[in-house]
Ligand SMILES: Nc1ncnc2c1ncn2[C@@H]1O[C@H](COP(=O)(O)OP(=O)(O)O)[C@@H](O)[C@H]1O
């Protein structure tokens with residue numbers, strides 16, 4: 001079966017203001033299967049976010065193709081592209097930046113649920129409940145600034161789920177949250193995968209998140225994928241020296257991380 005997302009020989013170069021050139025992504029091939037969680041790991045600056053933005057269609061690659069469910073996104077006319085892209089939803093580190101501060105949770109959810117036949121208010125409440133904003137009805141009138149950081153990220157997740165994506169592309173989704181609630185958000189994302197069968201491209205510099213979350217891991221270094229394989233194998237017996245360093249830098253992990261153990265009050 002064809003993969004859900006396939007990046008084929010994707011490259012992206014940036015020119016810095018001084019004139020120097022950064023090869024942020026170099027000839028990357030990467031696939032995410034239906035219902036699969038792939039963690040893209042690597043140090044800061046290795047090109048992970050650039051690759052994620054290319055996958056989402058937010059950034060045009062200099063070279064290469066983005067295939068979604070067998071369709072080449074680079075070749076679709078704009079209206080078809082917009083439709084195809086709803087199958088992918090982003091979650092970013094900073095939910096504040098991705099939620100319009102002038103819109104209440106009700107309006108943000110209604111926007112995402114637009115054009116759906118079901119009663120929008122009921123759907124919105126059910127979605128808010130499902131991401132732990134309970135009771136959902138009480139959150140509908142609230143504005144982003146009236147929520148805690150963790151609650152804002154939950155709202156961003158609810159909105160992403162409203163369009164029933166097949167793939168969530170999450171770029172460091174826990175980094176903006178308080179350490180005390182990261183475990184809860186991680187558990188929420190794991191629950192969404194298990195209950196909804198959503199596939200993830202989980203971009204993270206944090207090996208322990210990859211370990212707790214991913215079926216498969218791809219390791220990125222200086223714009224290239226240097227190692228890929230089942231998460232258990234790559235993270236317990238890395239082959240590439242760079243992966244060995246990344247794994248060795250994570251303290252005290254001989255057992256898989258128990259996301260629940262990280263939990264504390266919201
Ligand atoms: N818009 C941009 N303009 C110039 N350089 C950029 C831009 N975006 C990213 N880069 C550079 O590309 C490289 C990869 O960045 P990024 O994809 O953000 O890495 P990561 O997400 O792994 O930290 C870095 O050297 C970064 O400075």
Ligand SMILES: [Mg+2]
Nearest residue numbers: 045048049050
């Ligand atoms: Mg990044």
